[in-house]
Amino acid sequence: MSxxxxxxxxxxxxxxxxxxxxxxxxxxxxxxxxxNFAQGEFVMLPAFLMxxxxxxxxxxxxxxxxxxxxxxxxxxxxxxxxxxDPMLRHGVLPLAIATMALAIGIKEAVKQFFSAEASPxxxxxxxxxxxxxxxxxxxxxxxxLALAISAVVALTLLLNRTSxxxxxxxxxxxxxxxxxxxxxxxxxxxxxxxxxxxxxALASLLITPIxxxxxxxxxxxxxxxxxxxxxxxxNQVRGAIAGGLxxxxxxxxxxxxxxxQYRAAVPMLLLIVIILFRPQGLLGRPEERTV
Amino acid sequence: MSAATxxxxxxxxxxxxxxxxxxxxxxxxxxxxxxxxxxxxxxIAAMGLNLTLGYAGQVSLAQxxxxxxxxxxxxxxxxxxxxLIGALGVSIVLCFAxxxxxxxxxxxxxxxxxxxxxxAFSTLAFLVFRNEDWLTKGIYGISxxxxxxxxxxxxxxxxxxxxxxxxxxxxxxLAVWWLIRSPWGRAFVALRExxxxxxxxxxxxxxxxxxAFAIGxxxxxxxxxxxxPLTQYIDPVPFNLSLSLDLLMMVIVGGSGFxxxxxxxxxxxxxxxxxxxxxQGYYLMLYALxxxxxxxxxxxxxxxxLDRYLTERRTKAASALREVAKPKLETAA
Numbered sequence: 001m002s003x004x005x006x007x008x009x010x011x012x013x014x015x016x017x018x019x020x021x022x023x024x025x026x027x028x029x030x031x032x033x034x035x036n037f038a039q040g041e042f043v044m045l046p047a048f049l050m051x052x053x054x055x056x057x058x059x060x061x062x063x064x065x066x067x068x069x070x071x072x073x074x075x076x077x078x079x080x081x082x083x084x085d086p087m088l089r090h091g092v093l094p095l096a097i098a099t100m101a102l103a104i105g106i107k108e109a110v111k112q113f114f115s116a117e118a119s120p121x122x123x124x125x126x127x128x129x130x131x132x133x134x135x136x137x138x139x140x141x142x143x144x145l146a147l148a149i150s151a152v153v154a155l156t157l158l159l160n161r162t163s164x165x166x167x168x169x170x171x172x173x174x175x176x177x178x179x180x181x182x183x184x185x186x187x188x189x190x191x192x193x194x195x196x197x198x199x200x201a202l203a204s205l206l207i208t209p210i211x212x213x214x215x216x217x218x219x220x221x222x223x224x225x226x227x228x229x230x231x232x233x234x235n236q237v238r239g240a241i242a243g244g245l246x247x248x249x250x251x252x253x254x255x256x257x258x259x260x261q262y263r264a265a266v267p268m269l270l271l272i273v274i275i276l277f278r279p280q281g282l283l284g285r286p287e288e289r290t291v
Numbered sequence: 292m293s294a295a296t297x298x299x300x301x302x303x304x305x306x307x308x309x310x311x312x313x314x315x316x317x318x319x320x321x322x323x324x325x326x327x328x329x330x331x332x333x334x335i336a337a338m339g340l341n342l343t344l345g346y347a348g349q350v351s352l353a354q355x356x357x358x359x360x361x362x363x364x365x366x367x368x369x370x371x372x373x374x375l376i377g378a379l380g381v382s383i384v385l386c387f388a389x390x391x392x393x394x395x396x397x398x399x400x401x402x403x404x405x406x407x408x409x410x411a412f413s414t415l416a417f418l419v420f421r422n423e424d425w426l427t428k429g430i431y432g433i434s435x436x437x438x439x440x441x442x443x444x445x446x447x448x449x450x451x452x453x454x455x456x457x458x459x460x461x462x463x464x465l466a467v468w469w470l471i472r473s474p475w476g477r478a479f480v481a482l483r484e485x486x487x488x489x490x491x492x493x494x495x496x497x498x499x500x501x502x503a504f505a506i507g508x509x510x511x512x513x514x515x516x517x518x519x520p521l522t523q524y525i526d527p528v529p530f531n532l533s534l535s536l537d538l539l540m541m542v543i544v545g546g547s548g549f550x551x552x553x554x555x556x557x558x559x560x561x562x563x564x565x566x567x568x569x570x571q572g573y574y575l576m577l578y579a580l581x582x583x584x585x586x587x588x589x590x591x592x593x594x595x596x597l598d599r600y601l602t603e604r605r606t607k608a609a610s611a612l613r614e615v616a617k618p619k620l621e622t623a624a
Binding site: 093096100101104219234261275 | 399407411578583
């Protein structure tokens, strides 16, 4: 029983990180039809930016700020201006393939300029255990869970409760009408790219202490985020959140109760079943098929 | 130039390329022949994907898994002493059947959803290669894969085996050439351009979607069957998701939906890293950058640039003719 509780907490903690990455992924899809195959690499890179700053002698807290700002510049503004904007008019598929090439590029750049080995990364949550209802639970898992959930709640509040959030949603749902009623659509799209960059930097900060900083770690993360986004619902932010938490828990439980060898297969099977029987995702709205 | 001379020129150019592929590698070293054989094998796999993606318009991220299935079939059967031809038959049937089944999701979902279903399949196939030790020897891989005897000739040496790969590429090229000019190929294109119109014209889109997947996958199996004896050792690593992504990039970079696209795409993916070897570790970065720049400039790949140039020249020639003809028409009026 205590084992199950540990698994659930650990699963929810990784799941919450997947949810953050998946939310960014769905935001990009909604506002600019970008299927970002480099999303996993986007999570991997900020940790290395922070490590590089720390190697230069900058204290940890400053390195975090530096890493987040630089990722917003590179993975938000740079990604949009240099890759998405010129590619968008060519359609969904060429853009998706360009992001695959970008994923290779980022991975190789990190391997070449930093290291091919895994590097340890300091945790922002202190290590140790805490007693919850008489059970010991890892403080790190709880801290990650709390931070990830507050990020998600803050984002949901931004999207649903503020004028800015409403403008962003309008720009995503119907850019033409949004433009007519005076929403600065271009600025809103740029904003979603910046938010995505912020979210991946945050996810990087939270997950890297658990899995170490390695150039190839983006592959697994990216796949988990895709699956979370699709399982939850590609066109809904809350769908991506639910999907992320679900995948995190399923992944951890599968590792414990199915087999460690096939743990990666369980989320994949879940994905296939969802796509075949409920392609709009658990919480998504059906998308009309374009002729 | 008249149309007939153009046609002869084209045939002569084709024959020259084929002759070069046969005679130039004769004094290549072992490594050069390996790279060229690899190009031939990857071209076959990319041609299969070009049928599924370029002609029928169905996104697949599973071609690498089919190369893997073909390679493991060949490795398991030939190390048991069975002939490679038999393994080829089994690979084709197996990949055709699995490809057909993988096509079923394509009947329900399209575009990015389909990409993710095939991506999931790719990962599942990799897990099976890695974990089913009794069949695939797991992470230790299968070694000492024999090369075949064909018509009494041993193909152990690199040069004869290169000819096996080249010959297979030739046969597959002819088959695909015939297929895309047959009613089937036209049905595939109709499916890509407008599925609903195709359906209303009486094309059984359901059957052709499944067919496009099955045939494309079977060609992946053919490539895998050649890959195993080429490297003579296989383990799960080369058949992970990145092979599927590489093959997809080959098709797009060469020019998806163009017959010669896969030849060019595979050439760039296999040979460019060799030419960029002097840049040491930077070559994959440069490759990724080159692909992005190419896609920004021309999303239809290299042959897309050529196609655009030729269309422009034709339009210009036509307007020049019109200019010349104009005064005559005006005086006639």
